[in-house]
Amino acid sequence: xKYYLIAGEASGDLHGANLMKSIMNEDPKAEFRFWxxxxxxxVGGTIVKHYRELAFMGFVEVILNLFTILKNIKLCKxxxxxxxxxxxxxxxxxxxxLRIAKWAKKNTFKTHYYxxxxxxxxxxxxxxxxxxxxxxxxxxLPFEKSFYEDKHNFPVHFVGHPLIDxxxxxxxVMPDVFKKEYNLDDRPIVAxxxxxxxxEIRKMLEVMLSVVDEFPNYQFAIAGAPSQDPEFYAPFxxxxxxxxxxxxxxxxxxxxxxxxxxSGTATLETALFKVPEVVCYKGNSISYQIAxxxxxxxxxxxxxxxxxxxxxxxxxxxxxxxxRLTKELAIIIDDYKRAVMFLDYYDLEKxxxxxxxxxxxxxxxxESIS
Numbered sequence: 001x002k003y004y005l006i007a008g009e010a011s012g013d014l015h016g017a018n019l020m021k022s023i024m025n026e027d028p029k030a031e032f033r034f035w036x037x038x039x040x041x042x043v044g045g046t047i048v049k050h051y052r053e054l055a056f057m058g059f060v061e062v063i064l065n066l067f068t069i070l071k072n073i074k075l076c077k078x079x080x081x082x083x084x085x086x087x088x089x090x091x092x093x094x095x096x097x098l099r100i101a102k103w104a105k106k107n108t109f110k111t112h113y114y115x116x117x118x119x120x121x122x123x124x125x126x127x128x129x130x131x132x133x134x135x136x137x138x139x140x141l142p143f144e145k146s147f148y149e150d151k152h153n154f155p156v157h158f159v160g161h162p163l164i165d166x167x168x169x170x171x172x173v174m175p176d177v178f179k180k181e182y183n184l185d186d187r188p189i190v191a192x193x194x195x196x197x198x199x200e201i202r203k204m205l206e207v208m209l210s211v212v213d214e215f216p217n218y219q220f221a222i223a224g225a226p227s228q229d230p231e232f233y234a235p236f237x238x239x240x241x242x243x244x245x246x247x248x249x250x251x252x253x254x255x256x257x258x259x260x261x262x263s264g265t266a267t268l269e270t271a272l273f274k275v276p277e278v279v280c281y282k283g284n285s286i287s288y289q290i291a292x293x294x295x296x297x298x299x300x301x302x303x304x305x306x307x308x309x310x311x312x313x314x315x316x317x318x319x320x321x322x323x324r325l326t327k328e329l330a331i332i333i334d335d336y337k338r339a340v341m342f343l344d345y346y347d348l349e350k351x352x353x354x355x356x357x358x359x360x361x362x363x364x365x366x367e368s369i370s
Contacts (some may be wrong), residue, residue: 001027001369002081004085005098008054008093010227011265013360015162016091020045022362033083034074041230048079054096054228067255069096074143087369088308090134091115098129105133109287110182112365114138116156120147121297134206136368155196159360160353162322166239166250167272168355173196173251173275182243187219188257189331191275191294193249195233195262196225198232205236210322211329212241218257218333223266224248256334260325268302273350276332276341278325279303279314306351311344330334 003023007016017039023030024043032045035054039191041047054072075097080088080100087110090097094117101111116139120124127148130137138155145158179185194204205222212220224233224246237244246250249266253259253273261267263281270277279301299305303312313328315321331337 001029001084001086001365002031003035003087003089004080005032005036005040005085005089005091006093006097007036007040007091010037010051010052010094010225012091012115013039013051014166016089018162018166018269019089019114019359019361022358023357023366024363026366033079033085033205040193043259047167050077054093071186072096073099077103081107082103084274086110087112088364089114089365091187092117094119094123094126098126098133102129104137110135110269110369112136112368115162116144116148119286120144121176130154130184132219135166135172136364137362140352140357141302143306144354146182151189157360157364159364160355160357161268163269163272163351164352164355165358167269170250170254172247173183173254175255178251178255179246182221182245184219184243187217188333189220189250189252189255189260190218190220191249191256191270192220192222192269193259193266193278194222195260195266196227200262200283200364201225201228201232204280205261207282207320207322207325209236209239209242211326212239213261214326215333216330219243221245221252221256223252257302260329263300263316265302268306271303271312271345274342274345276314276338277303278328279312280325281314281316281370282320282321303348307348311341311348355368 005016016036018040020043024338034040034045034047035049038053041077053323088104090101090113092115104111113134116137131154132271140158140161145156148154148156192208194201219241221243224244226247230246233244233281253275258274259270259275259277261270261277261279263279267279301312301314304310316323
């Protein structure tokens, strides 16, 4: 069968690639065409657009790039018609995907959504569109099933979180080999995960790296995003004790003692690697003020949202300063605080439903369209 997948971010590329592998196990003759990234490309099929051409962050940034977004929507519709897939699989990226889904449903394509849009955080009104244009929804957070079924009477499948599989399948790196490759010494490592988009990386790294001199007994390693070139990070690694590790975030986390992490999927990845973390976020001031008024959540990190309590400290906008970050990093490298956080991390993993998210989703999709 022919599968058309649309992922617009780095995390979607990861989950899309693992879903494609699971589909191939169930359907060896599967053909793929997709919007995604390098990981999906490595699995096979034909890429239409790379996610680095699609990732616009924040209200203001979307408005400034509206012409490009509309052009991509038109291209996507034309490409789907030409390819004529047996099913379209949307992976998160709701602003774009729900527009395509509405059109696709009217044109009798089968529409399946893997990784729900976070309508429980904002734009809950999107549930009306989802009910009309999505044939099947596969959710990965435990509270989402109740949100959809109990609150909105829309049946969904809770398949567990695909990061469980991605991390379980990660092959442990040899510490000595890794450190030698990146000129790391024997001091404990603080991983810095500043995000994947240029604009957020620039905002985050300046403050994240400002604490380096306060921790001379530690070394800091930036996790370079696969969507960026190493040269982009060059201005940020001039400070002594700062290293760049490109495209090997999981290897880096597996060897790190602590982490400073930009809010997003990386906060959950860091927790699943059992690394104490401080969650950070600073966006465009206008976008932030708008978001604060429309998003109704007690927390911004997935770790705290799933656990429904402040497991990790969140430094948002005005709280994201050198002084606060220095204080919070000092706390999480303390042995007692680390032990408490580890216990919460183990409870978090239990809540996420265990292994097999990609396999379960692949089986359900194929059963539905066969």
